[in-house]
Amino acid sequence: MVYLTRKAEFSASHVYHNPDFSLEENRRIFGKCNNPNGHGHNYLLEVTVKGEVDQHSGFVVDLKQLKEIMQREVLDAMDHRFLNKEVPEFMHQIPTTENLAIVVWQRLAPKLTKAALHRVRVYETPDLFVDFYGEA
Amino acid sequence: MAKHDTPDLGLTEIKRSNESEQMKAYLSRRYRFSASHRLNSASLSIAENQSIYGKCNNPYGHGHNYTLEVTLSGNVDRQTGMVCNLVELDRFIEREVLARYDRENLNTLEEFNQEVPTTENLCIQIYDLVHRGFTHAHLETVRIEETMMNSFEYWGAAKPLF
Secondary structure, eight states, X not given: OEXXXXXXXXXXXXXXXXXXXXXXXXXXXXXXXXXXXXXXXXXXXXXXXXXXXXXXXOOSSOHXXXXXXXXXXXXXXXXXXXXXXXXXXXXXXXXXXXXXXHHXXXXXXXXXXXXXXXXXXXXXXXXEEEEEXXXX | OOSSOOOOOSOOOOOOOOGGGOOEEEEEEEEEEEEEEOOOOTTSOHHHHHXXXXXXXXXXXXXXXXXXXXXXXXXXXXXXXXXXXXHHHHHHHIIIIIHHHXXXXXXXXXXXXXXXXXXXXXXXXXXXXXXXXXXXXXXXXEEEESSSSOEEEEOTXXXXXX
């Protein structure tokens, strides 16, 4: 089994706010991330796929295809967007880094045919990142 | 749209928790602290200490800018979207770890009375501190970069994920 990791960067804004909570609770739980007009990050995405090396191509996965899938499913949808309003998944869940990693997984997993998705890592900042392995 | 008077953020309703929808994620957070140490074992001779620890045995010690990486896991709470509250984690690490080690000489601390303050042992100490004291998520691993070239990782009794 060989693991291959491809990185991509995107910039987006978000706000953490749960309408089920009072304004005070939102402020207490989410702190600065609850500032009403949102704020942004330069996200770094790391997608790791795994598989056996193909005898003929020497590839685990066609990197060009993986790049295209990441571009179409994630970057086109999220780069330079306001996640809460422009990404449908975040109309009903808070766009935390945890949920972002899960959503990226859910978008990519069905599109990968040859190699299997192993891990999605999303860096919100260089000092905060989340890993999701598809564990439910 | 909202029960409370909230700005128009495009959030209509947050999905309720559902057992079948539980997703487990791993959250990693990095912190920095600076400290000095000297590697010297009381159970070894002067010559042995010098031979084993080299420069790290120099008599007056030396310092590093350490980077601490803490990884916690848990199911993502539907209401908050979080494995655990980052503000609480930061507060805990600040109070229990950074306040204890930042700008200190590790050799003078109680836990390194008997043990050599290698970064291996520091990893284990910090793992135990976080494992005992921070109960809002499951501690997976503590990783410390001593320099950009060296890093150490302790997983407790668990099997590493990689």
